[in-house]
Amino acid sequence: MPALMPRPSILSIEPYVGGESKIPGVNRIVKLSSNEGAFGVPPGVQDAYAKLATELHRYPDGGATALREAIGARFGLDPARIVCGNGSDELIGALILSYGGEGTELVMSAHGFVMYDIAGRYAGCQVIKVPERNLTADVDAMLAAVGPRTRLMFLANPNNPTGSILPASEVERLRAGLREDVLLVLDSAYAEYVTRPDYDPGTALVEAGTNTVMTRTFSKVFGLGGVRLGWCYAPPHVADILNRVRGPFNVNAPAMVAGIAALAEPGWVEKSVAHNDEWRTKVSDGLRALGLTVHPSEGNFILADFGTAERARDADAALKVRGLIVRAMGAYSLPQCLRITIGNAEECGMVLDALGAFLRGRDG
Numbered sequence: 001m002p003a004l005m006p007r008p009s010i011l012s013i014e015p016y017v018g019g020e021s022k023i024p025g026v027n028r029i030v031k032l033s034s035n036e037g038a039f040g041v042p043p044g045v046q047d048a049y050a051k052l053a054t055e056l057h058r059y060p061d062g063g064a065t066a067l068r069e070a071i072g073a074r075f076g077l078d079p080a081r082i083v084c085g086n087g088s089d090e091l092i093g094a095l096i097l098s099y100g101g102e103g104t105e106l107v108m109s110a111h112g113f114v115m116y117d118i119a120g121r122y123a124g125c126q127v128i129k130v131p132e133r134n135l136t137a138d139v140d141a142m143l144a145a146v147g148p149r150t151r152l153m154f155l156a157n158p159n160n161p162t163g164s165i166l167p168a169s170e171v172e173r174l175r176a177g178l179r180e181d182v183l184l185v186l187d188s189a190y191a192e193y194v195t196r197p198d199y200d201p202g203t204a205l206v207e208a209g210t211n212t213v214m215t216r217t218f219s220k221v222f223g224l225g226g227v228r229l230g231w232c233y234a235p236p237h238v239a240d241i242l243n244r245v246r247g248p249f250n251v252n253a254p255a256m257v258a259g260i261a262a263l264a265e266p267g268w269v270e271k272s273v274a275h276n277d278e279w280r281t282k283v284s285d286g287l288r289a290l291g292l293t294v295h296p297s298e299g300n301f302i303l304a305d306f307g308t309a310e311r312a313r314d315a316d317a318a319l320k321v322r323g324l325i326v327r328a329m330g331a332y333s334l335p336q337c338l339r340i341t342i343g344n345a346e347e348c349g350m351v352l353d354a355l356g357a358f359l360r361g362r363d364g
């Protein structure tokens with residue numbers, strides 16, 4: 001019996017396993033396991049980042065003022081209600097520690113983003129996972145799962161790893177059915193990729209009330225996963241709480257410079273979204289033609305169902321032989337599925353070729 005022990009809930013956490021990036025013995029790796037944007041780092045970011053090299057002895061602006069103003073201008077939001085973080089993961093954790101903790105419950109959908117579960121357990125919350133319909137969050141079931149001790153509800157919209165989405169009307173119904181003392185966190189990490197007209201990333205609900213927060217990230221369409229930069233849009237009293245608990249310099253100077261340059265990159269989001277629309281359709285249709293079930297996705301990734309865990313594992317191995325790394329889904333209780341990021345055109349072609357060869361070899 002070791003003398004030193006963490007709080008009991010912490011031992012129930014399974015460590016987060018990120019997308020793999022290396023395969024022993026394979027030289028050219030195509031990493032399609034972490035939903036990083038298809039076009040790499042925006043060129044303007046690379047210049048801005050390099051220019052900062054001689055200024056790294058300076059502390060960053062702890063208020064992230066220029067970055068919050070740039071985000072506000074881009075998305076039409078009040079910078080005073082924006083809080084930036086070392087990835088949106090940091091903000092998710094800070095919200096849970098601030099409003100949840102021992103004796104409270106956090107509600108999420110069964111295949112919601114795994115960080116809510118990890119950060120919820122870290123804080124000591126009881127994490128309630130609500131069954132979905134067709135791998136999509138079920139608003140009625142989410143509301144029915146709320147109890148007197150519930151303080152937090154998380155919804156990734158679109159959701160990772162399922163790619164599913166709820167229209168604005170359903171998210172409004174969810175908020176309307178929640179008590180005032182329950183914070184609804186809308187994680188809109190993939191918002192830029194959504195082209196459906198019935199979608200709202202959460203802005204309207206944040207502004208309409210006092211208990212909804214929207215989180216966003218620079219890690220996906222803006223191509224900055226490596227610098228760790230996210231932000232949230234919150235009611236003023238929630239922004240105030242986050243500004244009390246966050247580290248005074250939680251966003252580093254290179255991340256801020258990179259974020260501002262990414263927002264300024266001409267045509268970047270438009271180009272990325274057009275590419276994603278085209279190739280998400282081509283990859284989905286191609287895999288369906290090979291006999292796989294591909295769930296409809298609103299993100300820059302697809303979830304392909306191979307029927308059994310064994311077949312998914314064999315497909316994963318066949319992809320790896322060709323240097324293609326995708327995401328196994330055992331940690332999400334979807335071992336029969338693989339999540340595949342939409343890469344550039346060549347990379348998407350490689351996935352279709354590899355899975356075509358795998359399925360043909362196996363089936364006939």
Ligand SMILES: *Cc1c(COP(=O)(O)O)cnc(C)c1O
Nearest residue numbers: 087088089113160189217219230
């Ligand atoms: C990728 C992702 C994030 C982004 O996390 P960062 O910490 O900002 O890199 C957040 N939520 C979901 C659902 C994601 O898939």
